Amino acid sequence: MEKMKLLQTLTGHMGRVWSASWHPSGTMFASCGEDKTIRVWIKNDEDRWIAQTVLTDGHTRTIRDVAWSCCGHYLASASFDTTVAVWDKKSGEFECNATLEGHDNEVKSVTWSRSGGMLATCSRDKSVWIWEIHSAPDQEDEYECVAVLNGHTQDVKKVCWHPHEDILASASYDNTIRMYRQDTADNEWEMLEPMESHTSTVWSISFDGTGKRLASCSEDKTVKIWQQYGPDNALGIPCPEKGTVWKCVCTLAGFHGRSVYDIDWCKRTGLLATACGDDSVRVFKEASDSDPNEPTFELVVKIEAHSQDANKVAWHPVTPGVLLTASDDGEIKIWQYQDEE
Amino acid sequence: MTELENINPNVYKKCEDRKLTKDDEDEDVVDPFDEREIFDLIRNINDPEHPLTLEELHVLEQSLITVNNDKNTVSILFTPTIPHCSMATLIGLSIRVKLLRALPPRFKVSVEINPGTHASEHSVNKQLTDKERVAAALENTHLMEVINQCIGTPLK
Numbered sequence: 001m002e003k004m005k006l007l008q009t010l011t012g013h014m015g016r017v018w019s020a021s022w023h024p025s026g027t028m029f030a031s032c033g034e035d036k037t038i039r040v041w042i043k044n045d046e047d048r049w050i051a052q053t054v055l056t057d058g059h060t061r062t063i064r065d066v067a068w069s070c071c072g073h074y075l076a077s078a079s080f081d082t083t084v085a086v087w088d089k090k091s092g093e094f095e096c097n098a099t100l101e102g103h104d105n106e107v108k109s110v111t112w113s114r115s116g117g118m119l120a121t122c123s124r125d126k127s128v129w130i131w132e133i134h135s136a137p138d139q140e141d142e143y144e145c146v147a148v149l150n151g152h153t154q155d156v157k158k159v160c161w162h163p164h165e166d167i168l169a170s171a172s173y174d175n176t177i178r179m180y181r182q183d184t185a186d187n188e189w190e191m192l193e194p195m196e197s198h199t200s201t202v203w204s205i206s207f208d209g210t211g212k213r214l215a216s217c218s219e220d221k222t223v224k225i226w227q228q229y230g231p232d233n234a235l236g237i238p239c240p241e242k243g244t245v246w247k248c249v250c251t252l253a254g255f256h257g258r259s260v261y262d263i264d265w266c267k268r269t270g271l272l273a274t275a276c277g278d279d280s281v282r283v284f285k286e287a288s289d290s291d292p293n294e295p296t297f298e299l300v301v302k303i304e305a306h307s308q309d310a311n312k313v314a315w316h317p318v319t320p321g322v323l324l325t326a327s328d329d330g331e332i333k334i335w336q337y338q339d340e341e
Numbered sequence: 342m343t344e345l346e347n348i349n350p351n352v353y354k355k356c357e358d359r360k361l362t363k364d365d366e367d368e369d370v371v372d373p374f375d376e377r378e379i380f381d382l383i384r385n386i387n388d389p390e391h392p393l394t395l396e397e398l399h400v401l402e403q404s405l406i407t408v409n410n411d412k413n414t415v416s417i418l419f420t421p422t423i424p425h426c427s428m429a430t431l432i433g434l435s436i437r438v439k440l441l442r443a444l445p446p447r448f449k450v451s452v453e454i455n456p457g458t459h460a461s462e463h464s465v466n467k468q469l470t471d472k473e474r475v476a477a478a479l480e481n482t483h484l485m486e487v488i489n490q491c492i493g494t495p496l497k
Contacts, residue, residue: 016476061480201467201471219467219471259470277449328446
């Protein structure tokens, strides 16, 4: 039975496609890669995705990541040229109206907070930066760096905001994941204890819809599921003064042939997708009798999605089961997952 | 020129050229990649310090190359001339770039240090495996000049 149906293959980027991001409305998405361009894709009258706009003048080196703000008005791009560009359509066309500078080295990832008032970036310079956006009608947006977080000891690969709260997570070449939150007393950003379990680079992370669980994927070919425990949890897991602790409750090993470069936990369906260096994309589903403290996940579909490494997976934010994948082979593909029913 | 790290490296003989067979001229014969072919692609890469090839310094040996043409994998182990060689990453990167240019993109190439022959083998291997950092390195103009010099044919 066909569980993953290919809806469309999109070409246009020259060389490797590194990342892509769905607009929150699901009516468009942006993609980026080593050709230093951002492509914004929309659906035409025949229900086919086409590149509506190509943004070429924002960066001088590879664009590693793109992210839409939750309001859908802003698009941020992170580049090896050490800058982050913020694009908007206030003039009617996409324009780069802010360039965030400060990182000493390649910027690897960018992400917007749920509230939209904050942006986080991370770099090979081992730091995570948090930026606040100050916008007022008829005035230019201003971006202020409010925190430089130096918890990691190596290249930081990915930053990801919590789906409801102003909690930030980051993943690094130092094999750990870190979380950050604002101290309610003095508004200073503080770091929680590093989450250690992976044995090599953590490439990507994704929260589930509740924000109480996190999935991570790594160069060590595994995927791990982390569960948040608060004070007085039923299992008696000790919590630090700072409140909660994250524990690795599940390791998916033996499924991936090479490095796992990306992971996305669908907020609508709970399905977990991974992008792997063996060119394949896999979808995992939590077992119906899964114990939350020792969850079990089943591989429900594996597709030989691309002819080279898969770099990115992203579930559609509105339509359940629609998945975007992007690869070193220069292609972006749109798939539809079909459940047994 | 800065001081050489390894002043007197051992120099070894080059291997014989591959003999042409009559099938080599026949376009209809399927000719999968093998260890010798990969070795021929990289054996003449220059050492960054010495006017010698990686073959002559025994940094590369055909017996440390594994090819699986059907599974699209190529694995190279290289042996730095000394255990503290600071050029190890650069040498590994040169091998990667050479194969990136010469082989079809279907191949997954792994370049690692011959186990036990370098003090920081783990961290060098991790850098060479990280395709994101390799991609960033290839955008570094100065570094690419150095690598292209290593890959280019030696001045005779």
